[in-house]
Amino acid sequence: MAPHPPLPPPIAAQLNHLLAYSPLPFKVEQMWSGCRNGRYSDRFTLLIPFCLDYIKWDVIFSAYHPSAVPDFIFSAEDVDFNPLLEAHEREAGANGLAVVSPLVDWNYKDPSRLLNLICHLRDSYVSYQKKKAEQVDDERMRFEISTVLARKGTEIFVGSFPDGDEVKFSIPIPDLEFNKLVTPCPWKQEQKIYLQASFVVAKGYATTAPVPRLKLVSTQDLKPFLNVDDIKLIPWSDEMCMLTYLSDLEVRLNDQVVEAVAGVAKRRRFIEALSPFFGRPVEADPVFCRRASVLGISGVFTFLVHFSIPLQFPIKQPTLKLESVQHFNLNGLPIVSSPINDYPWSPRWDNAEMAERIYDFLVDECLNFKKYCSEKIPTTQ
Amino acid sequence: MEGGSSDAPISTPSHQAATAPSPPPPPYSLPPSLFMPEDILFCIDIGPESLTEMRVSGPKGRGVTRLDAIKQALLLFAHSKLNMCTDHRFSFSSLGKSFSWVKREFSNDIKSVTEAVRYLTIPEAPVEGTDITKLFEFANFEARRSHAQGRLFRVVLIYCRSSALPKHRWPVNQKTFTMDVMYLHDKPGPDNCPQKVYDALVDAVEHVSQYEGYVFEIGQGMTRVLFRHVCVLLAHPTQRCMQDDFDVPKAIVKRVPPGGGEGTQSDDSMIIST
Numbered sequence: 051m052a053p054h055p056p057l058p059p060p061i062a063a064q065l066n067h068l069l070a071y072s073p074l075p076f077k078v079e080q081m082w083s084g085c086r087n088g089r090y091s092d093r094f095t096l097l098i099p100f101c102l103d104y105i106k107w108d109v110i111f112s113a114y115h116p117s118a119v120p121d122f123i124f125s126a127e128d129v130d131f132n133p134l135l136e137a138h139e140r141e142a143g144a145n146g147l148a149v150v151s152p153l154v155d156w157n158y159k160d161p162s163r164l165l166n167l168i169c170h171l172r173d174s175y176v177s178y179q180k181k182k183a184e185q186v187d188d189e190r191m192r193f194e195i196s197t198v199l200a201r202k203g204t205e206i207f208v209g210s211f212p213d214g215d216e217v218k219f220s221i222p223i224p225d226l227e228f229n230k231l232v233t234p235c236p237w238k239q240e241q242k243i244y245l246q247a248s249f250v251v252a253k254g255y256a257t258t259a260p261v262p263r264l265k266l267v268s269t270q271d272l273k274p275f276l277n278v279d280d281i282k283l284i285p286w287s288d289e290m291c292m293l294t295y296l297s298d299l300e301v302r303l304n305d306q307v308v309e310a311v312a313g314v315a316k317r318r319r320f321i322e323a324l325s326p327f328f329g330r331p332v333e334a335d336p337v338f339c340r341r342a343s344v345l346g347i348s349g350v351f352t353f354l355v356h357f358s359i360p361l362q363f364p365i366k367q368p369t370l371k372l373e374s375v376q377h378f379n380l381n382g383l384p385i386v387s388s389p390i391n392d393y394p395w396s397p398r399w400d401n402a403e404m405a406e407r408i409y410d411f412l413v414d415e416c417l418n419f420k421k422y423c424s425e426k427i428p429t430t431q
Numbered sequence: 432m433e434g435g436s437s438d439a440p441i442s443t444p445s446h447q448a449a450t451a452p453s454p455p456p457p458p459y460s461l462p463p464s465l466f467m468p469e470d471i472l473f474c475i476d477i478g479p480e481s482l483t484e485m486r487v488s489g490p491k492g493r494g495v496t497r498l499d500a501i502k503q504a505l506l507l508f509a510h511s512k513l514n515m516c517t518d519h520r521f522s523f524s525s526l527g528k529s530f531s532w533v534k535r536e537f538s539n540d541i542k543s544v545t546e547a548v549r550y551l552t553i554p555e556a557p558v559e560g561t562d563i564t565k566l567f568e569f570a571n572f573e574a575r576r577s578h579a580q581g582r583l584f585r586v587v588l589i590y591c592r593s594s595a596l597p598k599h600r601w602p603v604n605q606k607t608f609t610m611d612v613m614y615l616h617d618k619p620g621p622d623n624c625p626q627k628v629y630d631a632l633v634d635a636v637e638h639v640s641q642y643e644g645y646v647f648e649i650g651q652g653m654t655r656v657l658f659r660h661v662c663v664l665l666a667h668p669t670q671r672c673m674q675d676d677f678d679v680p681k682a683i684v685k686r687v688p689p690g691g692g693e694g695t696q697s698d699d700s701m702i703i704s705t
Contacts, residue, residue, distance in 0.1 A: 322461055325458065329679040330459045330678060330679060331461075332662070332665045333515045333670060334461050335466060336465075337463070337464075342461075343511075343665075344681070345663065346680055347659075347681070347682055348684055354511055375662050378503065378507070382506045383545075384506075413683055413686075
């Protein structure tokens with residue numbers, strides 16, 4: 051973010067509360083002052099997660115009136131999105147009041163008000179996009195939309211272009227329950243996998259059903275446990291519809307999750323098998339078992355070996371990195387080898403044999419590394 | 432001990448152990464648990480004895496001061512620890528006449544760590560104050576904050592005095608952090624008492640530490656021995672065993688296959704040390 055003056059305390063309190071307590075990962079893209087050379091910033095662009103992407107809304111406070119309720123500028127593409135105006139014009143129904151009331155009795159002393167308001171507006175936006183989707187000019191597409199929208203947590207985004215509409219779905223895969231699978235649970239937030247499906251609905255009469263672009267997306271913290279990029283999606287075929295595709299996908303993902311849990315156990319046993327050869331690891335990852343480091347010595351040359359264990363272990367072998375304990379570069383930092391993963395390996399070996407073979411490989415490799423370190427520094431230490 | 436250290440080494444607890452053999456330690460296991468990244472507070476002795484020279488290599492090797500070797504060891508430690516997990520953080524303090532902050536804010540940025548380490552210097556008229564109560568008070572205070580963030584707190588004290596015993600008034604059973612000590616000292620002689628200092632350091636570690644704290648000592652040894660010990664201190668406190676059972680660094684050298692046919696090797700020796 052470009053440098054900017056600070057927010058006045060009441061406004062800062064609202065933003066800080068939002069960033070600390072929101073259930074979704076909001077971000078601030080930029081912040082600035084409404085006045086030229088203003089002492090305080092009072093406006094910022096908020097990136098709001100929606101449909102596995104972000105929408106940008108400008109939140110407009112006033113540094114001269116920090117207790118006043120903020121105004122909002124929504125995206126230019128969403129010209130029809132007027133939740134505040136509609137709420138005002140609509141007769142006071144339950145929905146209308148829910149949006150208006152945070153504005154009407156805005157209390158700047160309560161730091162949770164901005165988060166509350168943004169969440170309400172976001173809910174309105176979700177409904178707005180759903181209504182847009184229901185008006186897409188393609189019967190097949192409307193069928194898909196209606197079946198998918200029935201699933202809890204689905205979000206839909208409709209982008210309008212001169213040639214047609216792009217309809218994007220973000221569909222959470224239910225019942226994967228990651229937070230219960232790993233004990234003790236290392237995740238503070240619920241981990242999820244989503245199917246992102248994008249359909250292009252061309253204007254005019256379509257002869258064939260639209261074919262979606264499909265992608266799996268997960269929450270960021272899931273990656274050390276399960277990487278959705280490694281999961282190959284079944285290609286879409288003409289006979290398919292979203293519901294059947296999703297149903298097959300759920301079965302496949304459940305299998306992947308079972309494999310991921312087994313994978314943690316396999317890696318854990320491997321790390322434990324290192325100890326008879328390499329001594330007790332100095333530090334290892336006890337949650338997902340993706341790394342371990344050991345301290346070895348050859349003659350008077352002491353070095354660390356860092357093991358990085360891939361999710362596809364044992365089909366893919368661990369990557370090793372050697373770090374000298376006694377050779378330092380010009381910045382005073384220890385010399386580290388480049389990653390090594392071309393040593394002899396077979397996934398069919400048992401853990402003890404894997405550890406033994408790595409040990410035998412390192413007997414010579416550490417001497418090569420020692421030579422490399424000595425050559426890198428002009429004077430030996 | 433490796434060549435270069437004092438001729439009459441001070442005895443560590445393992446040497447003083449009773450004659451009855453203790454049962455073998457349980458094999459290493461890595462049970463599922465939460466991982467706590469560490470906040471590590473270094474406290475470095477900047478008394479006059481930190482100016483004593485250590486050898487870099489060989490009997491004719493050039494000398495560096497203890498402080499310079501310590502500074503290199505700190506960079507080694509931080510870099511290696513961050514290579515294992517980028518979430519560990521470090522802060523720095525010194526012990527001269529009394530405890531003093533060098534960099535109180537914890538950081539996992541190696542550049543900022545390098546800067547803080549470079550900042551360590553011995554004052555013009557260095558004085559040896561030995562009260563480490565303030566160190567414990569600050570550690571205890573910071574530890575509570577670390578725990579609230581799901582982090583583990585550790586103190587690593589680097590002490591260089593051959594006659595001045597560390598003193599403290601820390602209450603019993605207040606163990607909110609773990610302490611390790613790296614003790615650099617002169618050869619034991621009539622004018623000093625490194626053994627007493629060492630024993631006092633061991634007592635202090637046992638008194639304050641939440642988990643197993645480690646104590647290493649080095650006489651007039653070479654810097655690479657210091658670096659080796661410092662790397663053992665990399666061990667995460669929640670994954671440690673007793674210091675005497677910690678079998679590192681392990682020799683990674685050519686093994687003799689068991690039962691070597693024509694029997695030139697004894698059955699016991701499976702590892703040849705170079």
